[in-house]
Amino acid sequence: MVASSVLGFPRIGANREVKKAVEAYWAGKISADELTKVAAEVKKASWTSVKSKGVDFIPSGEFSLYDHVLDHSAAFNVIPKRYQGLGLSPLDVYFAMGRGRQSEGVDVPASEMKKWFDSNYHFVVPEFSEETDFKLNFNKAVEEFKEAKALGITTRPVVLGPLIPLYKTLLADLKEAGAEWVQVDEPILVLDTAAGLEKEFTTAYTELAPVAPKIVLTTYFSRLDTNVNYVAKLPVAALHIDLDRAPAQLADVINAIKATPITLSLGVVSGRNIWKTDFAAAIKLGQQAIDALGADRVIIATSSSLLHTPEQKDWFSFALEKAQEVSTIASVLSGSQDAAVTAALEANKASIAKRRAFEQNSDDAVRKRVAAITPEQIERQSPFSVRKEIQAKAINLPKFPTTTIGSFPQTKEIRQARAKLGKGELTKDQYEEFIKKEIESVVRIQERLGLDLLVHGEPERNDMVQYFGELLSGFVFTQNGWVQSYGSRYVRPPIIVSDVSRPNPMTVQWSAYAQSLTDRPMKGMLTGPVTILNWSFPRADISRELQSKQLALALRDEVIDLEKAGISAIQVDEPAIREGLPLRRADWDAYLKWAVDSFKLATAGVTDKLQTHSHFCYSDFDDIFPSIQRLDADVISIEASKSDMKLLNTFKQYGYSNQIGPGVYDIHSPRVPGGQEIKDRLKSMLDILPDSLLFVNPDCGLKTRGWKETEASLINLVEAAEWAREAYA
Ligand code: MET
């Protein structure tokens, strides 16, 4: 019989219960016990509903109040010294690591966050040091396994890839608690770097397998390639592969494991996108595996955890529907097809056929415009050295110009006004008046703080991608499709369903209004093509490159209109350019070519006078440096306050030639950075970078922050820039 499995489930709760409870706990409105209770209810609801869909292997242990990697760090006592001895409860230590803490004499910054492979999910980076005292503080996998068992649900616990000795205890405890299987996630196996890890994997698994439950070694997001040669020799009971992202690997993997006892788990239902699975195609892949391995050695699964898909409705398939999909496909392949399954197959066929027919409808004008893109369109008129002089005269900024990344606090009042507009309690005019007042207030505050290059504050935006998606044609939206970004922050990615174009200007009225209020220069603010693409659910019928170029052309028109409206600097944010990088190096060049070209296409249609900015956060630049240079933005701002200065050395080493604003403080934490702290940071930056190129700005936008900490932080930032002007005169 072919079994079915789900690799992980969203943890927010159907109505964002977990997010709300976590934030209420932080605000001191509910107790730790109340928070635990909400979490228990959400876990119970997920387990029961996945089970009700007929799924055989139900995941547990992957739930988290903030981040599952942080859970592992806390469980294994990987707790940096600065969070210890503060008199905090273990739960508060956990949250302090995730988001920093500034209260009653405690002042600790958050740990660094990085993106989880090529997704927009951020995990909290574990900090190992000589002092790390590994021990098993608690065994979450065992606790959740028991929690589910008490509800009458047998789960397959999920743990993150081992490589440390304490896993022996962890896995042995799981076995003792009655777990038959354990899912060990090893996404690292799809990276090029894993080619050199044969010895480590062999040693670790040879040691773990005898004491552990049956291991399903789980890979996702890309292909195993040659790593399968050693993976096939590991003493694991099953191997999971991602056939959504890398369907071509099936034959190789089958060959490699054919003569072994390993069961193959086929990730045919996408964990990363929301398109309904084409059953016919999935069944074909399943049959191919069954023919080679036999039905008992085949599992039908989601490609990855469903953490990355919303929990919600005839073309789309959200988390719980995906659970139903794996179960239906497994039934067909097992030959146990009842009337319900037959009906599901028919309905799927009709739905897929309708979608395919829709996909044939293209917007010919958009397609033609993409086909006619010329090399001239992607280059500025003059090189940076020439533009810099022209812009210095046109914009007239002081040395070490201070600026922010775009958004200012999205207050309760702003969110309420938007909700009222949605419910019809505010007219469009009333709403626009409200937004104008907001803009005016943000402009005045920046003038008062003494910032040099101002922004309008983005109050009109619910989200930096959704806002544009709603104004462009070609997108649709979900009501409740929340996907975790980090901690208690969730996004609702738009879905691209057809060719993209810009029916009307999207930001010009706001930026022009903001500029009309002040003599200081105002920076226009857009989200870049690659980021809109990467933070949406893309179409599966045409390439990402084509979708990105369509977006770029729409944005190009906006950039040109902004310049016409008298805006002198425009920032086009590309925080997602790094995360879209394919996991396998062999695929990088092709991606980087179209990604960089898209950005340039969006930004190069202006005169030399216009200063273009771009912004990246949480990016590792070492790998993609030449592409960052090739973007040829006049100014870039990057995340730098949490990572060490190594990042800047990369810029120095490669001789980055354009202007750069490495973030001087971390905005993901409510903590206010001290003035001296910022000065010290500027000093170490100026040890590395030429002073004529440096901008002074925070790490990222301020939308998630409150006004109090925002003002306090920016006062210190401006003061530090003033100090630097004197010190480096
Ligand atoms: C995730 S990057 C955010 C950039 C955006 N302009 C903002 O300030 O919010």
Ligand SMILES: [Zn+2]
């Ligand atoms: Zn950012």
